[in-house]
Amino acid sequence: DVKVTQSSRYLxxxxxxxxxxxxVQDMDxxxxxxxxxxxxxxxxxxxFSYDVKMKEKGDIPEGYSVSREKKERFSxxxxxxxxxQTSMYLCASSGRQGEVRQETQYFGPGTRLLVL
Amino acid sequence: xxxxxxPNSMExxxxxxxxxxxxxxxxxxxxxxxxxxxxxSQGPEYVIHGLTSNVNNRMASLxxxxxxxxxTLILHRATLRDxxxxxxxxxxxxxxxxxxxGTKLIIKP
Numbered sequence: 001d002v003k004v005t006q007s008s009r010y011l012x013x014x015x016x017x018x019x020x021x022x023x024v025q026d027m028d029x030x031x032x033x034x035x036x037x038x039x040x041x042x043x044x045x046x047x048f049s050y051d052v053k054m055k056e057k058g059d060i061p062e063g064y065s066v067s068r069e070k071k072e073r074f075s076x077x078x079x080x081x082x083x084x085q086t087s088m089y090l091c092a093s094s095g096r097q098g099e100v101r102q103e104t105q106y107f108g109p110g111t112r113l114l115v116l
Numbered sequence: 117x118x119x120x121x122x123p124n125s126m127e128x129x130x131x132x133x134x135x136x137x138x139x140x141x142x143x144x145x146x147x148x149x150x151x152x153x154x155x156x157s158q159g160p161e162y163v164i165h166g167l168t169s170n171v172n173n174r175m176a177s178l179x180x181x182x183x184x185x186x187x188t189l190i191l192h193r194a195t196l197r198d199x200x201x202x203x204x205x206x207x208x209x210x211x212x213x214x215x216x217x218g219t220k221l222i223i224k225p
Binding site (some may be wrong): 004035040041042043044045048056090092103104105107108109112 | 136148150152157158159160162165185203207212213216217218
């Protein structure tokens with residue numbers, strides 16, 4: 001079974017703090033994703049990575065950065081947290097090398113972040 | 117970008133089949149149709165996907181219209197554990213998915 005783990009289920013931070021959200025997958029997947037999910041807005045893609053050290057902006061990258069130094073790990077960074085970044089953050093991975101199509105995404109349990 | 121349209125919510129009785137509709141009138145020829153579901157307090161999980169032909173797996177069946185402008189996810193015998201938000205999604209490229217608002221499925225005992 002694919003396993004995607006996220007470093008915390010719940011996190012409380014103060015405005016202006018630097019926040020690190022970690023995601024690890026154990027299936028040797030090429031692609032990794034960070035989404036945020038807000039009521040009524042569904043899942044919105046923040047950043048994704050299709051290879052180590054590679055990153056691509058998603059639909060809402062402002063206020064976020066990412067790091068992928070190792071294939072299994074994808075980090076989301078909030079350089080200076082703000083209250084409008086209070087949300088559920090979901091990490092996903094997909095795609096083994098050699099697969100023709102790689103869309104099936106496997107999700108972690110999510111991190112609920114509250115910025116005060 | 118291709119988008120999907122789903123009802124906000126649906127109700128069904130336990131042990132009965134459920135048909136969840138999805139419209140995707142702007143789908144392009146190479147877009148795959150995916151379904152995911154999200155149980156309360158969990159991340160989304162993959163259910164099924166297809167391109168043109170109907171598909172079956174252990175979780176559900178996917179019926180795709182001949183013109184591909186709509187599809188239906190079929191749960192053959194709903195249980196209380198199937199209560200979730202179901203997302204109908206089109207693939208943007210080889211690894212990106214375009215998420216909509218989903219349908220909240222309520223199962224009545």
